[in-house]
Amino acid sequence: MRLKCTHTFRGNHMICSQNIIKLTIFLLAIALWPAPAALAAPPPNPELVYTVQPGDTLMGIAFKYNLSPLEILQANHLFNPSLIFPGQKLTLPGVPAPTPTPPPTPTPLLQLPLSGTQHTVQPGETLYSIAQTYGVPVGNLVLANSLPNPDVIQVGQTLNIPIGPLPTPGALPPPFESVSLSESTIIQGRTLTVYVSLAEPATVSGSFEGQPLIFNSDGTGGLWAITAVHALLQPNSYPIILTATRPDGSTASHVEPVSVIEGPYGFEAIQLDDTRSQLLNPQTLAAERDMLVNLWTQVTPRPRWSGPFWYPIAGNDVRITSYFGTRRTYNNSDELSFHAGTDFGGSGTPIYAPAAGRVVLARPLTVRGNAVVIDHGLRLYSNYWHQSQIVVTEGQEVQQGDLIGYVGGTGLVTGPHLHWEVRLNGIAVNPLQWVRESIP
Ligand SMILES: [Zn+2]
Numbered sequence: 481m482r483l484k485c486t487h488t489f490r491g492n493h494m495i496c497s498q499n500i501i502k503l504t505i506f507l508l509a510i511a512l513w514p515a516p517a518a519l520a521a522p523p524p525n526p527e528l529v530y531t532v533q534p535g536d537t538l539m540g541i542a543f544k545y546n547l548s549p550l551e552i553l554q555a556n557h558l559f560n561p562s563l564i565f566p567g568q569k570l571t572l573p574g575v576p577a578p579t580p581t582p583p584p585t586p587t588p589l590l591q592l593p594l595s596g597t598q599h600t601v602q603p604g605e606t607l608y609s610i611a612q613t614y615g616v617p618v619g620n621l622v623l624a625n626s627l628p629n630p631d632v633i634q635v636g637q638t639l640n641i642p643i644g645p646l647p648t649p650g651a652l653p654p655p656f657e658s659v660s661l662s663e664s665t666i667i668q669g670r671t672l673t674v675y676v677s678l679a680e681p682a683t684v685s686g687s688f689e690g691q692p693l694i695f696n697s698d699g700t701g702g703l704w705a706i707t708a709v710h711a712l713l714q715p716n717s718y719p720i721i722l723t724a725t726r727p728d729g730s731t732a733s734h735v736e737p738v739s740v741i742e743g744p745y746g747f748e749a750i751q752l753d754d755t756r757s758q759l760l761n762p763q764t765l766a767a768e769r770d771m772l773v774n775l776w777t778q779v780t781p782r783p784r785w786s787g788p789f790w791y792p793i794a795g796n797d798v799r800i801t802s803y804f805g806t807r808r809t810y811n812n813s814d815e816l817s818f819h820a821g822t823d824f825g826g827s828g829t830p831i832y833a834p835a836a837g838r839v840v841l842a843r844p845l846t847v848r849g850n851a852v853v854i855d856h857g858l859r860l861y862s863n864y865w866h867q868s869q870i871v872v873t874e875g876q877e878v879q880q881g882d883l884i885g886y887v888g889g890t891g892l893v894t895g896p897h898l899h900w901e902v903r904l905n906g907i908a909v910n911p912l913q914w915v916r917e918s919i920p
Contacts, residue, residue, distance in 0.1 A: 527555075528575040532568040545575050601637045608690060614641050618687075618719060622735055653732040655680040655724050661738055662920070668743040669711035669805045669818075669910045673920045674720060674736070676703045686722040688738070689713065691905040693722070694858050696783060696920075704920040706858065708907035711805050711818045715741050745805035745818065752811060752894075768847050775840060775853060776861050776906040784857040785835035789914040790880060792824070792834050792864065792900050793887075799825040801897055804910045820908035821863070821901035829887040831864055831898055833878040834915070842870050848899075849891025852884050862911070863901040866893050 530541060541564075542549045552558075555573040564570070599610055607627070611618040621627070624642035633639070652659060655678045662673035674693060676684050684703055686693035693705035707720075720736040791798050802823035807816055833854060840861075841853035850867035868888025872878060889896035902911040913919070 526577040528572045528577045530570045530572050532564050532566050532570060536564065536566070538564055541570065541572075545572050547572060547575070597641045599639045599641055601633050601635050601639065603635050605633075605635075607633055610639065616641060618721060620719070622719070622721060622733060627733065652734055655682045655726060655732065656722070656734050659722060659734060659736050661720070661736065663738075665739040665741060666709050667741055668709055668713055668715070669745070669908075670709050670743075670913055671904055671909045671919055672707050672709055672738065674705045674707065674722075675920075676705075676722065677701060678703070678724060680726070682724040682726045684722060684724050686720060688720045689718060691907070693720075694779065694781065696858070698920070706860070706904060706920060708904040708909045709740055710907050711743060711745070711820075711909075712816070713740050743805050745807055746803075747807045749809050749812065752892075764846055768845055772841075772853070772863075773906050776903045777859065778840075778855070779859050780838075780855055780857040782857050783860075784837045784855070785860070785880075788916065788918045789834035789862075789911070790832065791915055792831050792862075792884075792898065793826065793829055794832065797824075797826055797829050801825040804908070804912065818908075821865075821899045822911045824887065824898040824900065826887040826898065827889070827896040828868060829898070830883055831867065831885045831887060833880060833882045833884050834862060836879050837862070837877075839872045839874055839876045839878060839884070842872050842874050842876075845891060847892045849893065850885065850888060851891075854878060854884075859905045861903045863899075863903065865899040865901070866891050866897060868896070 528545075530545075532541070538549045538552060541547075542552055551573050552570055555571045558564075597614075599614070601610070607618055607621055610616075611621055620642050621639060624640045627633070657677045657679040658675075660675045662675075663670070666672055672688070674686065674688075675698075676695065678684070684693075684695045686695070686705065688707045689710070691707050693707055695703040695705045698704055717737050717739050720738055721733065722736065723731055723733045725731045793799075800822060802819055804819060804822050806819040808819055809816060831852075835854075835856055837854040837856040839852060840855045841851060843851065845851045845865075848863075848865040850865075850870050852864040852867065852870055852872060854862045854864075856862060864884060866888055867885040867890065870885040872882075872884045878884065887896060887898045893899075900911050902909050902914055
């Protein structure tokens with residue numbers, strides 16, 4: 481007989497000869513021992529209470545904590561080692577319970593290979609341009625220089641350009657009372673909501689990746705702002721910079737990190753024939769795009785929508801042919817783009833306004849065909865391309881469910897469909913999130 485237990489793995493099962501012998505003896509003993517309560521000696525010290533997880537085995541738990549299965553069975557008055565179940569609490573004899581730990585510290589901001597140097601602010605520079613020059617997140621500069629307001633830097637001011645990870649932001653400075661995010665880890669292409677509450681009157685401004693945050697009252701004393709996570713934003717930790725300004729002009733800043741992770745998007749290579757390739761002429765693309773970007777960056781400072789969006793196509797006709805976010809190349813080009821909207825199949829199918837807003841564009845475009853753009857406020861715009869017919873006019877107010885046009889095949893398309901695109905701060909975000917969730 482072995483004196484020392486030898487653990488052998490076969491597949492996922494651990495077989496330990498000595499423990500099996502012990503277990504057998506124990507089970508025999510149990511059969512002859514009518515008073516299991518006699519085993520219940522109170523532990524002298526607090527012992528770890530382990531919650532059984534899905535997939536756990538008694539052998540596995542015993543191995544992990546350097547115990548024998550028998551010891552666990554004894555300590556918990558169990559008779560059948562195969563009858564443990566997820567969620568069950570097992571006292572692990574002799575394994576000390578962890579001492580209470582202080583609350584976890586927030587995740588540190590970006591840890592880039594940073595150049596440790598100083599920078600003197602030159603005329604025309606902003607904190608954002610300096611951050612870009614050094615490849616440093618703006619939030620790191622704010623923290624490293626204890627800047628009360630990232631929008632106010634002086635020419636001639638010396639800034640520390642930090643090396644490596646920074647100390648994490650500490651407690652919220654007054655007047656901030658709470659800061660939270662709809663998602664602290666978010667996939668590319670989603671809309672993020674920032675919630676702020678204040679302990680005293682102040683106005684709050686902020687930014688994320690160069691996008692200004694426009695804060696709105698939630699009607700119960702809280703504030704919220706929405707911002708876009710670009711579908712091609714490099715996965716990493718990014719700062720959300722918040723500044724509160726009190727009526728006396730004094731300010732306080734807080735940097736809230738958000739983790740951006742890869743979106744589960746597919747890939748497609750698109751080949752366009754010669755006639756259509758001509759339309760990919762960079763100048764044609766740029767002119768139309770610039771006109772739209774100009775439109776998308778106008779701010780209506782209040783939300784016109786409320787609650788979840790509806791599909792732009794009536795329920796029975798909804799047939800999604802291409803999802804938002806799919807990575808695309810055109811005609812084998814190296815340039816990676818992505819599908820900026822959600823496509824619905826159909827021809828002549830009515831298109832309805834998914835939320836209230838004001839029509840700010842209703843006319844034919846070269847690439848996008850018969851196009852409608854609706855302003856929902858706060859730099860949130862929904863867009864409808866390739867329509868066969870438009871039935872609204874520029875300047876018209878629409879309510880949720882109003883008819884705006886019909887699905888068609890105008891512009892740069894390979895067949896009739898509705899391309900539905902939602903832009904926030906000019907950045908395309910997943911439209912279906914707006915259907916599935918009530919934002920904010
Ligand atoms: Zn599309």
